[in-house]
Amino acid sequence: MTGTTTPAGATLTKDQMAARVAADIPAGAYVNLGIGLPTLVGDHLPPGSGVTLHTENGMLGMGPRPAPDDVDPELINAGKVPVTELPGASYFHQADSFAMMRGGHIDVCVLGAFQVSVRGDLANWSTGAPDAIPAVGGAMDLAVGARRTVVMMSLLTKEGGPKLVGDCTLPLTGLACVSRVYTDRAVLDVGPGCDPDGRAVVVERFGVSHAELEELLGLALGGAS
């Protein structure tokens, strides 16, 4: 919760974004990192932070990737990538694992996204392409289940269009569920109650001015310094 800062050099790399997300995770928190970009956050949690990682395929106390010789095909994360077991870990079945998520016991969930709206709506499971093979996994459960759901994504699409939008145009994952968006160019608060005027609010900018951000997104933003 650093407040608005002045531009500081260039846009963030993926690892810098992950470190920025990690810096906001309270010591001792129970955290779920979505597949893709958010898994990088695990590498930036300081030792001794006491953060416990949940993976929705049925484990608390997940550790980093194993050495190649220690890969166990029965010890994987939700992205089906081999992981390790830390002291104090526990295993549970899918209904218990999602009860943990859906019952509001996970402090922070970090998800990737295709689009997030200023109201905190999330679209991260379908590109809407007519010939796409659908897949949703745990996205909808994660989006609405955690105490705090945040998104980690690039601010813009490959084509340069905004991913933080007034209204999501892609199929929704959840309504008003995201409270903060961490991007390569800015950190912004979104969702109900973050701004009296219903805008997204700039928390921090990276190599870009407030006006430039508004220009890139085509949105009026709160938090101007």
Added chain:
Amino acid sequence: MTGTTTPAGATLTKDQMAARVAADIPAGAYVNLGIGLPTLVGDHLPPGSGVTLHTENGMLGMGPRPAPDDVDPELINAGKVPVTELPGASYFHQADSFAMMRGGHIDVCVLGAFQVSVRGDLANWSTGAPDAIPAVGGAMDLAVGARRTVVMMSLLTKEGGPKLVGDCTLPLTGLACVSRVYTDRAVLDVGPGCDPDGRAVVVERFGVSHAELEELLGLALGGAS
């Protein structure tokens, strides 16, 4: 399923009733015995029957009462009486234990009763006395959860009134849930579908004629021999 037999001596003792109930329990069945009279059934299951006892406070594979020196206050049945653990036992919490019952996984549940109606309605949790302290426990879950719910009770109250009735007058535990009633004077089938004329059907009599049974109960009964 012995069909109607002729009167054979006197009414049954409690142990003879328990043996009669036990004789109908299929080999290998998973069985829950309600508190009170039904717990006697456990003593009459033949060795090697492969019957597994469930106790709704959280155990499968319950064994008989322990020797006094082996009593463990943390190993009790639903009547809070010390029991033992048989090889192949397992423990689970209350929600899992009742899920097992309510999900239709228990083959036979034997319950005590104040009243059973010819339609199979059960009243076994409240005497309806205005000053009574209420208590229901697992009765309502057991009544409707098992694949087959049977009742073990004396045919008559201490005052000589019938406990198998046209309509229960006491507060109900469950509707149309009992399929057979084992008593000291007769075994009778009850519930939907047991008789085209909607009567209880006599399966077996003990020291009493069909007409005498009808007289005692004030009901027309099927299964006259």
Added chain:
Amino acid sequence: MTRVAASALEALGEVPDGATVMIGGFGPAGQPVELVEALLAHGATGLVVVSNNAGNGDDALARLVRDGRVRRIVCSFPRQVDSWHFDAAYRAGRIELELVPQGNLAERIRAAGAGIGAFFTPTGYGTPLAEGKETRVLDGVPMVLETPIRADVALVKAHRADAAGNLVYRRTARNFGPVMATAARRTVAQVREVVPAGALDPEAVVTPGIYVEAVVALDGGTAIAGVGA
């Protein structure tokens, strides 16, 4: 992160007047005796208690009831041969009772912990305990709509904890502990022993530490047949 407390009272922490408190146990097995004693000493009043039973003899829950500190109890089996204090309070209209079938009690507590808003069950349909409740026929079976039961604090007894707050139970003392632990804002567990993180088999953990705010090791007093170190 789970606190490892030095005493039952320290483990209990702050319980506001009017709080809803879940208390584990089925009969004597799994009763968090010392934690309920601590609640008695703590002084909170106007409590709502969620518990399978309503106190035996002069145990701590019975004394909470006797002293008028329990406004309402949600319970499946209050009547016991020695439930004198509850019986007296109930007959005098000094305590409100919500009588809940035991399976509904367990499932409603689970629902609170699992984020289920309500569920349909056949249990209780057509009985006085379902009077006034919404019903619906599903797949040909008449059912009753039941709602979650949450708490501010859950007091449970387990066998062992590790420093990460993971709990294992013992035999039929497991009963309500694991579901209650999921349904309260804060769960406090009394155990016989707290071992280092990593000393419990991760496959055998029953309550993951995420559900446990504080643990306290108490020798318990009750001799348990066959329990070694």
Added chain:
Amino acid sequence: MTRVAASALEALGEVPDGATVMIGGFGPAGQPVELVEALLAHGATGLVVVSNNAGNGDDALARLVRDGRVRRIVCSFPRQVDSWHFDAAYRAGRIELELVPQGNLAERIRAAGAGIGAFFTPTGYGTPLAEGKETRVLDGVPMVLETPIRADVALVKAHRADAAGNLVYRRTARNFGPVMATAARRTVAQVREVVPAGALDPEAVVTPGIYVEAVVALDGGTAIAGVGA
């Protein structure tokens, strides 16, 4: 009573055409590979499959789909880098897909096993996957009514079984096995080893034998790091 079968095909038993078959596993972990191979060999067709994924590469589930033996699949994540057979069948309209959020999949399967007729959950509210479903605001949260998912047969993979049918799993291979085992008329489990009744710790049993119709010991083929005898 649980059968201890001598082969995967014997364990599988009779599966009628049109049956609903649950298949455990999340990715490769917990997939009952040999049992699905047995289902392929058995010949049943017109199947409804309930499974988190829809087949990888040329695995047995993928071949069931390729060969047109799966009429409908209920699934949370069919798309994989190598889900060619599903992708082709889906694009050609040869298979019906019910896409279910993973937590709803787990909870709906649990509901079937636990006798819950339906439940309200916030998951999916306002999204295309809840279109046409009944909704209700409960405690201020908009929710969707979800119904149980049952099966005729569940095929699961566990680590060990005992002769009473009790199962223990291993690490994240546990996933859907325990809930699917409760929701099918018949559950068949492949395990690495069947031990005598009493050889598993009763406190650590994950699936009690009551849920298991047959077990079969198969060495499995996949080398598992750190697994001894």
